[in-house]
Amino acid sequence: MKTNQRADQPLLSVEGITKSFFGVRVLHGVSFELWPGEALGLVGENGSGKSTSMNILGGVHQPDGGRMSLAGQLYAPQSPREAGRAGIAFIHQELNLFPNLSIEENLFITDFPKRGGVPFIDRGWVRKRARELLAEVDLDLPPTRLVGNLAQGERQLVEIAKALHADAKVLILDEPTTSLTRREVERLFAIVNRLKSRGVGIIFISHALEDVMHVCERVTVLRDGAVVGTDLRERLNVPAIISMMVGRSIDAIFPERSTKPREEVALRVRGLTQRGVANDVSFDIRAGEVVGLSGLMGSGRSELARLIFGLDPIESGTIEVAGTRLMRPTPKASMAAGLAFLTEDRRNEGLLMDASIVDNIGLTFLKRFRVGPGFVGGKALNTTAGELARMVHLSTDRVQDTLAKHLSGGNQQKVVIAKWLLRRPKVFILDEPTRGIDVGAKQEVYRIINRLVEEGGAVFLISSEIEEVMGLSDRILTINKGEITGSFERSGFDREAILAAAMAPVGPKREATA
Amino acid sequence: MNSRNRITILLLQAAPYLLFLAILLVFGSLSDRFLSLANFTNIVIQAAPVAILAIGMTFVLLTAEIDLSVGAVMYLTGCILGLYLGGVPWPIGLMVVLVASALLGAVNGALVAYLGITSFIATLGTLFIGRGIAMSVSNTASVYFPEAITSLNRATVFGIPSAIVAVAVVFVIAWVLLQQTPFGRQVYAVGQDRDAATKAGLPARRIVFFCFVISGALAGMAGFVSSTQIGAITASYGLQAEFSAIAAAVLGGTSLFGGRGGVKGALFGALLIQTAANGLVIINANPYIYPLVTAGIIFIAVAVDGLRSHMLERLERRFIRPWEIA
Numbered sequence: 001m002k003t004n005q006r007a008d009q010p011l012l013s014v015e016g017i018t019k020s021f022f023g024v025r026v027l028h029g030v031s032f033e034l035w036p037g038e039a040l041g042l043v044g045e046n047g048s049g050k051s052t053s054m055n056i057l058g059g060v061h062q063p064d065g066g067r068m069s070l071a072g073q074l075y076a077p078q079s080p081r082e083a084g085r086a087g088i089a090f091i092h093q094e095l096n097l098f099p100n101l102s103i104e105e106n107l108f109i110t111d112f113p114k115r116g117g118v119p120f121i122d123r124g125w126v127r128k129r130a131r132e133l134l135a136e137v138d139l140d141l142p143p144t145r146l147v148g149n150l151a152q153g154e155r156q157l158v159e160i161a162k163a164l165h166a167d168a169k170v171l172i173l174d175e176p177t178t179s180l181t182r183r184e185v186e187r188l189f190a191i192v193n194r195l196k197s198r199g200v201g202i203i204f205i206s207h208a209l210e211d212v213m214h215v216c217e218r219v220t221v222l223r224d225g226a227v228v229g230t231d232l233r234e235r236l237n238v239p240a241i242i243s244m245m246v247g248r249s250i251d252a253i254f255p256e257r258s259t260k261p262r263e264e265v266a267l268r269v270r271g272l273t274q275r276g277v278a279n280d281v282s283f284d285i286r287a288g289e290v291v292g293l294s295g296l297m298g299s300g301r302s303e304l305a306r307l308i309f310g311l312d313p314i315e316s317g318t319i320e321v322a323g324t325r326l327m328r329p330t331p332k333a334s335m336a337a338g339l340a341f342l343t344e345d346r347r348n349e350g351l352l353m354d355a356s357i358v359d360n361i362g363l364t365f366l367k368r369f370r371v372g373p374g375f376v377g378g379k380a381l382n383t384t385a386g387e388l389a390r391m392v393h394l395s396t397d398r399v400q401d402t403l404a405k406h407l408s409g410g411n412q413q414k415v416v417i418a419k420w421l422l423r424r425p426k427v428f429i430l431d432e433p434t435r436g437i438d439v440g441a442k443q444e445v446y447r448i449i450n451r452l453v454e455e456g457g458a459v460f461l462i463s464s465e466i467e468e469v470m471g472l473s474d475r476i477l478t479i480n481k482g483e484i485t486g487s488f489e490r491s492g493f494d495r496e497a498i499l500a501a502a503m504a505p506v507g508p509k510r511e512a513t514a
Numbered sequence: 515m516n517s518r519n520r521i522t523i524l525l526l527q528a529a530p531y532l533l534f535l536a537i538l539l540v541f542g543s544l545s546d547r548f549l550s551l552a553n554f555t556n557i558v559i560q561a562a563p564v565a566i567l568a569i570g571m572t573f574v575l576l577t578a579e580i581d582l583s584v585g586a587v588m589y590l591t592g593c594i595l596g597l598y599l600g601g602v603p604w605p606i607g608l609m610v611v612l613v614a615s616a617l618l619g620a621v622n623g624a625l626v627a628y629l630g631i632t633s634f635i636a637t638l639g640t641l642f643i644g645r646g647i648a649m650s651v652s653n654t655a656s657v658y659f660p661e662a663i664t665s666l667n668r669a670t671v672f673g674i675p676s677a678i679v680a681v682a683v684v685f686v687i688a689w690v691l692l693q694q695t696p697f698g699r700q701v702y703a704v705g706q707d708r709d710a711a712t713k714a715g716l717p718a719r720r721i722v723f724f725c726f727v728i729s730g731a732l733a734g735m736a737g738f739v740s741s742t743q744i745g746a747i748t749a750s751y752g753l754q755a756e757f758s759a760i761a762a763a764v765l766g767g768t769s770l771f772g773g774r775g776g777v778k779g780a781l782f783g784a785l786l787i788q789t790a791a792n793g794l795v796i797i798n799a800n801p802y803i804y805p806l807v808t809a810g811i812i813f814i815a816v817a818v819d820g821l822r823s824h825m826l827e828r829l830e831r832r833f834i835r836p837w838e839i840a
Contacts, residue, residue, distance in 0.1 A: 081715045096713060098706045099830060100773045105699050110715050112696035120694045148826070152836060181837045276833035300834040482834045507837055 009072055011036045011201040012057075012170050017066035019052055026052050027225040029066065034170065039192060039202040041212035041233075044222035045245050045499070046297060046464040050205050053222070054172055057203075058090035059083030071169065089163030090172045093179075093298075095155050099148030104130035106147050107162050133161040137191050153184025160191060171195065172203045177211045178298045182507070189215050207296045209238045210505055221245055239500065246466075246495040254471035255447050259454045261289035261474055265323070266458035267339075267427040269308060272317035277303050278482040281317070285427060290449065290459040292473030294466055295502050300482035301462045302344055305429050308460075309341040310334045322426050335364070338426030342416055342433055344462075350416040353405035357394070358385040360404050361419045368422070388418040393444050410441025417448055428452060429460045434468065446472060466495060481506035519825050526822045530765045533814060534786050541793030548796050555675070561788035562677035563588075563740040567755060568762035568780035569688045570732025573725040575763055576692075576705045578772025579626055579633035581729045583618070585755035586644030588737030591615045592747045593648045595738065596657035604662050611734045618644060619730015623723035641756075654749045659741050666742040680739050681781070684732065688777045691728075701725060705772030761812040762787055764819050771823045787811060 010033040019027040027049050034040050044050050055061045057068070059077030068075045070086055077083035083090070097106050104126050113122045113129075130143035137157040147155060156176060163171055173192075177185045192202055192215055206212050212219060213233060220230040221244040228244045265284045272281040278300060285291045295301045306312045308319055310329030319326045321337040334341070343350055352360055362369060362381045369384075371377035385399045392414040396402050404412055413433065420428065430449070434442040449459055449472060463469050469476055470493050478486040478501040486501030488494070542549040567584050574581045591611045599607040618640065625636035669676045692698035704711045704718045712718045736755075741747065764770060765786055766779020790807055833839050 080713060084715075096710050098703045098710065098773070100702055100706045101699065105702075109699060109703050112699065114696070119696075120690070121696060121699070123694075148830070179833070179836050276835050276839040279835065279838075298834065303834060507835065 010034060012068070012070050012075075014053075014057070014068050015066055017053065017056060017063045017068070019056060019061065019064050025225065027056075027063075030222070030225070030227055031066075032220045032227060032230055034201040034203060036169075036199045036201055037196045038218065039196055039204050039216040041216035041219040042203055042205045042222065043207070043209065043212060043219060043241060043245065045466065048222040048245070049225035050222055051174075052225070054090065054174060054203070054205060057083070057170075058088060058172060060090075084166055084168075087167060087169035088172065089166060089168035089170070091156065091159045091163065091174065091176065093175045095159055097147050097155055097158060099146065102144045102146055103134070103141065103150075103158055104143035106158060107133060107143075107165055129165070133165055134158075136164055136194075137161045138187065151181075151184070153180045153187065156180070156184075156188065157191065160195075164195075168200065170201045170203065172205070174205045175207065175298065176204070177206060177208050185211065207298075207503060208505075209241055209503055212241075213238065238503075239496075242500050242503070243496055246499055253443070255443070255450055257450045257454065259288055261453075262287040262456065266321070267308075267460065268318075268320040270318045270320075272304075272307060272314060272319070274307055274312065274314050277312070278307055278314075281479075281482075281484055283477055283484065283487070285458040285460055287322075287426070287456050287458055288453050289475065290453055290461055290473045292461045292463065292469035292476040293479055294463075294469045294476055294498055295479035297464070299480045299502065301464075301479055302431050303482065304479065305341060305431050305460070305462060308334075309339055309429060311341075335423065338423075339429065340420035340423060340425035340427070341429045342420060342431060344432040344435060346413060346416050350419075351404050351412055354403060357389060357396075357399040357402050357404065357407075357415055358382055360415050361385040361388055361399075361422060364419060365422050384422065385418075388421055389415075391421070392418045392448055394418070408438075408441070410437035410444070413437055413441065413445065414448075417445070421452075425457060427458045427460065429462070431462045432464065433461070434463070434465070466498065470495070470498070478502040478504075480504055519829055523822055523825050523829075526818050526825070527767060529814065529818045530767070530783070530786065533765075533811070534782075534789070537786070537790050537793060541789075541797060544797045545793075548793055553792065553796070555678075557785065557788050557792050558681075559675055559677045559743075560792065561784045562681045563736040563743070564755070564758045564762055564787065565681050565781050565784035566684050566732050566736035566739060567759035568766070568784045569684055569777045570729040570736070571756075571759040571763045572688070572766075572768050572775060572777050572780045573692075573701065574633070574729045575760070575768045575770060576701050576772060576775060577722045577725050578705045578708070578770075579722060579725070580637065580760070580770070581619075581622060581726060581733075582634065582637040582756045583622060583640040583644055584729060584733035584736070584759055585752035586641040586648070587615050587618050587730055587733035588740065588752035588755060589747065589749075590618070590644045590648040591734045592737045592741050592751060593652045593657050595663070595741060596659050596747065597651060600660045604666060607663065608735075608738055611738050612731050615734025615737070616727050616731040619727040619733070620723070622730060623726030626726060627719040627722040649749055652749070656746045656748050658746045663742055664745045677739050677743065680735070684735060685777060685781055688728075688732075692777060697721065697724070702773055705774075707773075757812065758784075758787060758808070761808070761815050765811065765815040769819050769823055770816065771819070783815070 012034040015031050016029040017027055018029055030049060030053050042050055056063050059080045059082050075086060077086060107130055108126055113125050114120065127143055134141060134143060137160050139154060139157045147158060176188060180188065196202060204212060204216050216233060218230060218232055219236055219241060221228045221241060223245060264287050266287045267285040270282045273279055281304060293301050307314050310331050310333060319329055321339055324337055326333050326337055358381060362385060366376050369377045369381040382400060386397065389397060389399050394414050395411050404415060433445050453459055461469060461472055474490050476488045476498060477484050478498060480502055483506045485504040485506060488498060547553055571581060591614050594614055595607050595611050599610055622637050622640055625631045626633045666676050671679045692701065700716050700721055703716060704721045708718050762783030763780045765783035768775025768779055790811060791804065794804055794807060
């Protein structure tokens with residue numbers, strides 16, 4: 001068997017890969033090796049360069065520098081297809097399957113075997129090969145079953161079966177366990193171990209460090225687009241990995257704030273629960289306070305914000321804004337009570353691209369500018385919009401004839417913030433307020449946040465950049481899998497402890513195995 | 515919650531069949547002639563053109579596009595047939611019609627797949643251009659078909675009326691194409707998620723293009739069958755045929771959002787619409803309520819499709835705490 005052969009060269013070697021996007025260098029020379037039959041864990045904080053590295057490996061992006069070789073041959077894929085042909089299978093977190101087709105059709109969709117000279121699918125061969133592949137991943141399902149009727153874990157196994165059909169030498173699994181139940185995770189591990197014994201090399205990217213330690217022989221830690229270290233599992237433990245992951249210098253400067261949080265509670269959340277989304281979430285935010293929410297991708301940060309703002313239904317729990325309980329949270333009721341919500345997706349949810357700045361600012365609060373039944377006073381609206389535009393330091397004061405789409409990302413964000421400020425919110429939920437905007441605009445957003453709390457507002461700040469949360473918050477809550485896993489006062493901010501809390505395992509340890 | 519959603523989806527899928535049953539019961543109780551074999555054969559023959567159109571439309575809808583030009587294609591190729599091909603044997607006439615209509619479909623396909631124009635707009639454009647050309651070549655006068663073509667209406671194959679044979683042939687070819695060839699399965703993949711299909715390496719543009727070619731060719735075929743039945747066409751010929759075709763396909767379970775459905779449904783939908791129309795004639799209903807009934811049926815079809823797609827989307831949703839949902 002293959003395992004008896006002593007591999008004398010790595011299956012895959014990556015040497016000094018660099019990559020920049022729009023002049024910003026995101027990878028500073030990433031190097032690692034993958035040996036046949038081993039699983040290599042790849043871990044790092046949000047933005048450490050894991051995804052970019054894997055996208056280069058999978059042919060999605062091309063590197064600016066460095067070299068890769070696969071089984072001794074130079075490897076430089078120009079497209080995902082080329083990567084696939086070379087034997088690299090990339091299983092993304094978002095699976096690439098068609099729910100309206102059967103398992104077997106999904107397996108062979110790009111290269112259906114035809115029967116002899118006629119253009120018909122050789123269904124007999126397809127069925128037989130599909131059964132073989134499904135057996136290899138321990139999936140006991142009829143190949144004719146629609147993928148739409150499969151559970152998430154089963155779909156993942158179908159993707160792996162597809163990779164086996166393509167004769168993959170390297171299998172990249174991106175966050176494979178996040179949306180699986182514990183039982184499905186165990187099944188996945190069994191398959192991974194089987195593939196290892198056949199000489200396949202596995203790259204296992206995950207925030208679930210317990211899973212990484214369980215299935216990987218070696219772990220590579222990335223930070224700031226470079227490898228911090230690679231070591232054998234035996235010589236590592238979860239706290240050691242976490243301390244390797246953090247330690248980034250805080251480069252952003254956060255403006256000082258002159259006021260302290262007040263006594264009165266602006267937002268009180270108690271026992272907020274929605275099956276599959278959040279479990280028993282309770283916390284307070286006081287007037288004049290910034291509370292940061294820190295969590296990894298898929299931890300349920302934005303989903304929690306949506307629940308609080310009333311965008312998604314809640315099963316149980318209460319929400320109070322400045323002492324008034326929201327009986328049935330809807331966005332309208334939340335807004336009336338003094339909540340504001342800056343979504344992470346300003347392009348689709350926050351802004352009308354073809355409307356002027358004035359119209360964008362006034363849109364959600366036209367009532368305020370009513371001059372008669374059904375009429376809106378243009379003059380008052382223009383004046384107020386102009387004031388707000390100055391307040392958020394918008395780059396232009398031509399608020400009437402500048403369209404939102406002509407503004408930079410940072411200025412668009414300021415328009416969305418101004419729109420909400422018009423309502424003088426008591427509690428402002430900011431979801432990724434500085435994503436995709438330049439450093440100068442970030443500073444201005446930070447100043448707006450400070451000004452807001454100095455005037456007695458409360459801010460709930462969600463950000464995947466931990467320095468940002470640490471730099472702005474009076475208190476930090478950590479969330480994982482829809483549960484609050486830690487709370488830190490400003491005096492006790494500690495990156496390592498916060499990251500450890502955000503990674504704390506949540507959920508049933510092991511489900512009853514039937 | 516999961517199982518409740520699935521039951522709702524099943525009910526939604528059953529809605530058109532329940533509607534069909536209701537139509538049979540209502541008209542059957544109002545007239546003795548309605549539920550007879552002769553009348554039913556009649557319904558199938560009358561439904562033939564819309565059935566063929568709907569089968570073609572199914573290909574386009576499966577890719578999440580739409581073809582509004584099919585009625586215009588019927589009219590234009592009908593004019594070509596009646597004005598220029600009166601003297602040729604009908605098989606040659608049919609071939610020319612099929613080639614011409616496939617070319618018109620190719621224009622649609624090129625506009626949508628390769629130039630990236632929204633299919634609603636692109637095919638609305640070809641609708642007006644096609645009608646415009648047809649009206650100018652015919653001077654908007656009636657176009658008559660020769661006996662060689664109209665006699666086909668009375669022809670039979672093994673005792674089966676020619677229109678039914680035509681539908682059967684089209685149906686079998688379309689079904690095999692969609693279900694038994696790689697192209698057919700890839701149509702479903704492209705319609706479900708074009709980005710994913712492209713990422714998987716499927717030639718998404720080419721697939722969309724050919725679906726428009728098929729829709730065009732079958733519009734020509736539908737026009738030919740219809741020509742044999744009515745003998746002459748006027749400037750109003752084929753008007754709003756696209757809506758009957760879309761309604762028939764959607765009633766049969768093909769989604770306007772792409773990726774779901776098939777040609778069996780198109781056949782069923784066309785029969786349903788024709789059965790309702792036939793029933794209204796038989797009970798001597800006021801002709802002005804016909805459009806209301808058709809509109810009602812279309813409304814039901816589209817509402818069911820919208821609800822079902824919404825539910826399916828919800829079922830596909832992923833959760834942060836999956837162990838609480840399963």
